Amino acid sequence: xxxxxxxxxxxxxxxxxxVIFIMGSGFLNSFFEQKPTTTVSARITSLEKxxxxxxxxxxxxxxxxxxxxxxxxFTDLDLPxxxxxxxxxxxxxxxxxxxxxxxxxxxxxxxYKVIVPKFEVIGFELAKDxxxxxxxxxxxxxxGATDDVDTxxxxxxxxxxxxxxxxxxxxxxxxxxxxxxxxxxxxxxIDKDAKVECEFQD
Numbered sequence: 001x002x003x004x005x006x007x008x009x010x011x012x013x014x015x016x017x018x019v020i021f022i023m024g025s026g027f028l029n030s031f032f033e034q035k036p037t038t039t040v041s042a043r044i045t046s047l048e049k050x051x052x053x054x055x056x057x058x059x060x061x062x063x064x065x066x067x068x069x070x071x072x073x074f075t076d077l078d079l080p081x082x083x084x085x086x087x088x089x090x091x092x093x094x095x096x097x098x099x100x101x102x103x104x105x106x107x108x109x110x111x112y113k114v115i116v117p118k119f120e121v122i123g124f125e126l127a128k129d130x131x132x133x134x135x136x137x138x139x140x141x142x143x144g145a146t147d148d149v150d151t152x153x154x155x156x157x158x159x160x161x162x163x164x165x166x167x168x169x170x171x172x173x174x175x176x177x178x179x180x181x182x183x184x185x186x187x188x189x190i191d192k193d194a195k196v197e198c199e200f201q202d
Contacts, residue, residue: 054097054122055178058167062090063135064154070146081140086149089135091127094164096120096175102183110193114183116200119175121164176200 070082100117107113126132132155139146157163168175180198187194 051101052099052122054095056096056171056175058094058171060092060094062158064088064158066149066154068147068149082146084139084146084149086137086151087135088132088151088154090132090158091130093125094167095122096168097122110191111195112187114198116179116198118201121161121168124159
């Protein structure tokens with residue numbers, strides 16, 4: 001009888017200790033609240049003073065289609081019906097102008113020549129609403145093993161400066177007209193009788 005009572009007592013003590021431990025752990029955890037920590041590291045890679053002037057913004061909507069396929073083992077052949085396709089619509093403004101300073105020559109009384117350096121791609125600005133959207137995705141019935149199309153890579157490729165060079169060439173006359181008007185207004189604000197001609201370096 002005593003032995004049985006002692007056994008019950010030991011069990012009660014053990015259970016009590018477990019309860020105290022659990023409650024104590026919860027109390028300690030709530031007392032010493034653990035918060036995630038985030039570390040951000042940044043470094044300046046370059047500093048550059050620029051003298052940029054934008055003469056023309058061109059709003060562009062580009063539809064980009066890309067496909068991925070699975071290759072037949074040990075060959076360069078596409079596995080039939082393994083293609084995955086993604087269509088992205090990209091909306092942005094391309095900016096064209098100059099990055100180097102102009103030279104202004106005074107030819108005579110109220111007569112000026114502005115020598116404008118070569119036009120360049122200044123950069124781009126994504127549309128505020130719907131800069132890009134995944135328009136459609138599709139895949140063949142054997143496309144389960146095919147990698148998904150890298151849409152981020154498609155967007156970056158669509159915004160590369162090399163992609164904008166064609167627009168720069170196409171709209172060069174409009175950029176020239178904008179530059180002429182810009183410098184005419186600038187010089188007539190200083191000399192109201194100013195006659196301005198522009199020379200463009202290509």
